[in-house]
Amino acid sequence: MFFHIVLERNMQLHPRHFGRNLRENLVSKLMKDVEGTCSGRHGFVVAITGIENIGKGLIRDGTGFVTFPVKYQCVVFRPFKGEILEAVVTMVNKMGFFAEAGPVQIFVSNHLIPDDMEFQIGDMPNYTTSDGSVKIQKDSEVRLKIIGTRVDATEIFCIGTIKDDFLGVINDPSAG
Amino acid sequence: MSVEPFNRLVKLAARAFYDDITTKGDNQPKTGRSDNRGIAVVVLDALTRRQWVKEEDLAKALKLHSKQLRRTLRFFEEEKLVTRDHRRETAKGAKIFSAAVAATVDGQPTTKEGEEKIKLHTHSYCCLDYAQIYDVVRYRLHRMKKKLKDELDNKNTVQEYICPNCGKRYTALDALRLVSMDDEYFHCESCNGELVAESDKLASQEGGDGDDNARRRRREKLKDMLQKMEVQLKPLIDQLSRVKDLPVPEFGTLQAWEVRASAAGRAANGDSSNDPSRSSHGLGYGGTTLPFVGDTKVEVDFSGAEGKGENIKSENESSSLKVLPPWMIKEGMNLTKEQRGEVKQESRMDDSSPAVEFSDDKKSTVENDDKKNIQDEYVKAYYAALIKKQQELDEAAKKQDELSNTHALNGISGMTSNRQVGMKSKRDEDDGDDDVEWEEAPVAGNANENYKVDLNVQVDASGEDEDDIDWEEG
Ligand SMILES: [Zn+2]
Numbered sequence: 201m202f203f204h205i206v207l208e209r210n211m212q213l214h215p216r217h218f219g220r221n222l223r224e225n226l227v228s229k230l231m232k233d234v235e236g237t238c239s240g241r242h243g244f245v246v247a248i249t250g251i252e253n254i255g256k257g258l259i260r261d262g263t264g265f266v267t268f269p270v271k272y273q274c275v276v277f278r279p280f281k282g283e284i285l286e287a288v289v290t291m292v293n294k295m296g297f298f299a300e301a302g303p304v305q306i307f308v309s310n311h312l313i314p315d316d317m318e319f320q321i322g323d324m325p326n327y328t329t330s331d332g333s334v335k336i337q338k339d340s341e342v343r344l345k346i347i348g349t350r351v352d353a354t355e356i357f358c359i360g361t362i363k364d365d366f367l368g369v370i371n372d373p374s375a376g
Numbered sequence: 377m378s379v380e381p382f383n384r385l386v387k388l389a390a391r392a393f394y395d396d397i398t399t400k401g402d403n404q405p406k407t408g409r410s411d412n413r414g415i416a417v418v419v420l421d422a423l424t425r426r427q428w429v430k431e432e433d434l435a436k437a438l439k440l441h442s443k444q445l446r447r448t449l450r451f452f453e454e455e456k457l458v459t460r461d462h463r464r465e466t467a468k469g470a471k472i473f474s475a476a477v478a479a480t481v482d483g484q485p486t487t488k489e490g491e492e493k494i495k496l497h498t499h500s501y502c503c504l505d506y507a508q509i510y511d512v513v514r515y516r517l518h519r520m521k522k523k524l525k526d527e528l529d530n531k532n533t534v535q536e537y538i539c540p541n542c543g544k545r546y547t548a549l550d551a552l553r554l555v556s557m558d559d560e561y562f563h564c565e566s567c568n569g570e571l572v573a574e575s576d577k578l579a580s581q582e583g584g585d586g587d588d589n590a591r592r593r594r595r596e597k598l599k600d601m602l603q604k605m606e607v608q609l610k611p612l613i614d615q616l617s618r619v620k621d622l623p624v625p626e627f628g629t630l631q632a633w634e635v636r637a638s639a640a641g642r643a644a645n646g647d648s649s650n651d652p653s654r655s656s657h658g659l660g661y662g663g664t665t666l667p668f669v670g671d672t673k674v675e676v677d678f679s680g681a682e683g684k685g686e687n688i689k690s691e692n693e694s695s696s697l698k699v700l701p702p703w704m705i706k707e708g709m710n711l712t713k714e715q716r717g718e719v720k721q722e723s724r725m726d727d728s729s730p731a732v733e734f735s736d737d738k739k740s741t742v743e744n745d746d747k748k749n750i751q752d753e754y755v756k757a758y759y760a761a762l763i764k765k766q767q768e769l770d771e772a773a774k775k776q777d778e779l780s781n782t783h784a785l786n787g788i789s790g791m792t793s794n795r796q797v798g799m800k801s802k803r804d805e806d807d808g809d810d811d812v813e814w815e816e817a818p819v820a821g822n823a824n825e826n827y828k829v830d831l832n833v834q835v836d837a838s839g840e841d842e843d844d845i846d847w848e849e850g
Contacts, residue, residue, distance in 0.1 A: 294560035307551035
């Protein structure tokens with residue numbers, strides 16, 4: 201799920217960035233540092249949408265670096281158990297398949313793949329129904345439901361299922 | 377629309393799911409006296425015998441404390457079985473409801489309200505929502521079954537993997553770390569052994585250690601529950617399928633239901649009286665069918681008049697345009713003065729009445745009856761207008777007050793009172809004014825109705841009052 205929230209971060213800026221462009225330098229550094237990262241608490245930071253407030257800088261002893269507390273608005277993506285996501289398959293093996301929904305990696309184990317789909321080994325390993333009408337392979341798009349998440353300080357990993365109503369392949373690249 | 381199958385559904389669902397519901401908070405001691413399990417079923421059963429009901433009345437009927445009933449109803453509202461409505465209303469408002477109830481229950485004529493207090497009370501009403509109950513029960517059954525089946529199929533459970541070499545356990549959440557680029561399998565982090573999914577292990581080692589036994593017992597229990605559920609809820613499921621294609625009884629919102637119920641009650645009684653006091657309070661609630669009654673009647677008269685107009689034309693060549701009685705003239709009608717009957721009304725009437733007599737003798741009576749009726753009505757309307765003036769001058773009749781609130785009557789009386797003998801010079805000007813007023817007349821809600829009723833009452837008196845009026849000269 202996506203959220204638009206306000207986060208705060210202490211930015212350390214090298215003295216060479218001081219001057220009339222200080223603020224811009226600060227913001228571009230913030231974007232470089234923060235966008236694409238993941239915190240277990242808030243999820244993945246997708247994009248910074250605005251700066252709320254930049255506090256007073258504090259000069260660090262000895263180094264000349266200045267620390268600015270920056271409040272910024274950003275869009276974060278945080279997957280939840282029970283959430284339905286659309287994802288792209290990245291790898292298929294005997295144990296199941298991996299898929300990505302933006303920054304999130306999801307593993308679907310083979311017992312959560314419908315029983316009528318069988319693993320086919322080969323150049324393009326895939327799961328296929330007996331009549332061959334539905335095939336899951338690398339780059340397939342699937343709709344899946346998240347049944348578990350592992351949230352570390354810097355990482356979120358999910359496991360999902362496609363063994364439920366309206367889940368499964370939504371776009372087959374080989375068919376297109 | 378039969379409610380019975382749906383009521384049976386409600387009763388079955390009540391007994392299946394709400395039998396042991398207690399609405400007491402958990403902190404209260406569960407003594408024998410305070411145990412109110414079963415109340416929920418009683419309340420639902422009572423509601424199947426009613427439509428919209430005031431919660432106070434229901435509490436009285438069930439001999440329950442109104443607080444207790446409200447708690448139960450609030451629970452059912454959350455369960456989506458019951459719709460409730462609350463409104464602040466005067467004693468009169470409450471009477472509308474009781475009138476509506478009376479209409480549905482035994483069709484007694486509704487009584488007119490007397491003086492009412494302006495004090496407002498909040499009253500709550502409740503009603504079963506059959507359409508939603510049908511959905512809610514189906515959804516509940518679906519969820520029950522799905523939960524058991526999912527658990528049985530290990531759906532939504534996190535797959536576990538075991539290393540056969542060192543016995544280390546992993547879950548699917550570790551998958552990213554376990555995957556190897558070399559082959560299709562997961563590998564142990566410590567010994568690089570090929571991991572085995574635990575369910576496969578369970579299948580291969582049937583009747584293994586105690587852990588597996590517990591798991592198997594759990595599966596047995598789930599299967600048992602699923603079976604029991606199917607057996608015990610069979611009557612309910614059967615009733616659901618029986619009800620499936622039936623039209624769902626729909627009572628609508630409280631207001632809509634009240635209007636409908638009281639209208640139906642009145643129709644059943646043949647009570648077509650349309651007293652303005654009732655319609656005006658009806659309007660207070662935004663929806664009432666009463667104003668339309670008047671409009672419809674106008675329509676009927678109008679079509680009759682058209683037929684008559686043709687008759688006149690064929691039999692009475694001298695008048696090419698029919699004269700429309702004043703009560704038929706509506707806003708937006710494009711009429712000549714002749715049609716409005718403002719020129720030589722008297723003479724035309726004299727012309728046409730003999731024609732009626734004449735044709736009565738020789739031609740088919742059906743047409744003439746029709747014509748005569750219309751003409752009679754015209755005459756009535758005409759005289760009524762005269763009387764109206766008379767009455768205003770005399771200020772004798774008390775009915776005048778009741779009628780004067782409609783534009784139509786004001787128009788008539790205004791016109792006639794201005795046309796005194798010897799004031800002909802003003803006539804044209806007056807006509808202009810009158811036109812406006814006449815045209816607006818039928819627009820006013822139930823004015824038509826009043827007007828007509830009045831006509832019938834007053835016609836008798838018309839004979840004596842004629843001489844005062846100067847129209848005959850024109
Ligand atoms: Zn191992």
